[in-house]
Amino acid sequence: MFNHIPVEIDRLKRINTDNGRRYVTPTGDHYPSITTILSHKSKPGIDAWRKRVGHKEANKITRIATTRGTSIHKMCEDHLNNLNEDVSNLSLLDQEMYSNFKPVMNKIDNIRALEATMYSDHLRLAGQADCIAEYDGRLSIIDFKTSKKKKEKWMCENYFIQCAAYAIMFEERTGIPVDQTVILIAQEDEPPGIFVEKRDEYVPKLLTARDEYEQWTSK
Numbered sequence: 001m002f003n004h005i006p007v008e009i010d011r012l013k014r015i016n017t018d019n020g021r022r023y024v025t026p027t028g029d030h031y032p033s034i035t036t037i038l039s040h041k042s043k044p045g046i047d048a049w050r051k052r053v054g055h056k057e058a059n060k061i062t063r064i065a066t067t068r069g070t071s072i073h074k075m076c077e078d079h080l081n082n083l084n085e086d087v088s089n090l091s092l093l094d095q096e097m098y099s100n101f102k103p104v105m106n107k108i109d110n111i112r113a114l115e116a117t118m119y120s121d122h123l124r125l126a127g128q129a130d131c132i133a134e135y136d137g138r139l140s141i142i143d144f145k146t147s148k149k150k151k152e153k154w155m156c157e158n159y160f161i162q163c164a165a166y167a168i169m170f171e172e173r174t175g176i177p178v179d180q181t182v183i184l185i186a187q188e189d190e191p192p193g194i195f196v197e198k199r200d201e202y203v204p205k206l207l208t209a210r211d212e213y214e215q216w217t218s219k
Contacts, residue, residue, distance in 0.1 A: 001110055002080050002081075002082055002111055003110050003131055004110075004111045005111065006027070006111075006174070009116045009117070009173055009174070010025075010026055012024060012117040012118075014117075014205075015030070016100070019030055019032070019201050020033065020036030020039065021036050022036075023117060023119055024124075024161040025119050025126070029119075029121070030114040030212065031119050031120075031124055031125055031126040032124075032125060032126070032217075033125070033127045034125050034127040034165040034166070034206075035127065035162065036213075037125065037213045038158045038162060040208060040212070040213045040216060041095070041158065041209045053104075055159055057067070057159060062100065062109070065146070068094055069145070069146045071090055071099065072098050072101070072144070072146050073130070073146075073157075075090075075219050076105065076130075076131075077103075077115065078157060079102065080105065080108065080111060080114060080130075080133075081114065084122065085098075093188065097146070100186070100191065101186035103186070103202065104184050104192045104194060105166075106132065108133050108134070109134050110133060111132070112132075112133060112139075112176075113132045113170075113201045114132075115128055115129070116129050118166065118173050120168050122168065122172060123168055123169070123206075123207075123210060124210065124214075126169070127141070127162070127165060128140055129163075129166040129169075130142060130144050131143070132166075132170055135182045135196075138208040139178050139195040140180040140182045140196075141163040141164075141167045141170070141178055141180070141181065141199070142163075142181075142182045143159055143162065143166075143182070143183050143184070144184055144185075144186070144192075145159060145179075145183060145184070145185040145186070146155075146187075147185050147188070148188045148190070149188065149190075150190045151195075153195045153197075155177060156193075156195055157202070160181055160183065160195075160202045161202045161205050161206045162211060163181035163183070163208060164181060164199045164202040164206050165206055167179070167181060167199045168203070178201050179194070179198060179200065180196065180197075180198065181197050181198070181199055181202075182194075182196050188199045213218075
């Protein structure tokens with residue numbers, strides 16, 4: 001059983017715009033999501049990949065990956081909420097992936113929030129964090145990912161930037177500092193990926209990504 005120490009955080013309304021997802025703050029500001037910022041940062045590479053494999057194949061791969069990610073993410077959320085996970089809707093391969101991944105959550109405890117919507121006036125950003133909890137005894141921003149292929153840490157830069165943003169948002173909203181970010185990846189035909197980094201290592205790259213996005217939307 002996972003212990004929960006809930007922290008009260010405002011639930012934000014989300015809206016979709018031509019420039020990506022926005023969150024509406026209690027004061028009425030419309031801040032872009034950190035995932036929208038990072039999608040813009042990754043767009044040149046994604047466009048090149050789509051051109052290389054073809055749009056039809058790219059759409060198929062993206063659809064399969066999105067479905068898998070959503071399903072396994074729901075299993076993780078149910079498990080951390082001390083609920084029985086229903087794996088019956090998962091493919092056999094995804095069931096195996098989740099079964100292999102589930103033990104890595106044993107280091108999580110004293111959960112402050114799951115699926116928390118947050119924002120930062122300092123960053124002018126918002127988003128929804130998977131999990132804010134202690135990981136191996138240290139308060140962390142924890143993000144769950146899935147991957148068809150094995151990930152190395154250097155491939156996870158955007159993930160750590162995303163978590164750094166969540167850490168700043170959480171501290172701004174609650175006054176509780178979080179200096180550790182943890183990426184847990186369920187991988188096909190591979191053991192789970194476990195990557196731990198310091199928040200402040202990625203703050204400069206976070207600010208650069210935000211500034212570039214703001215410059216693009218202001219044109």
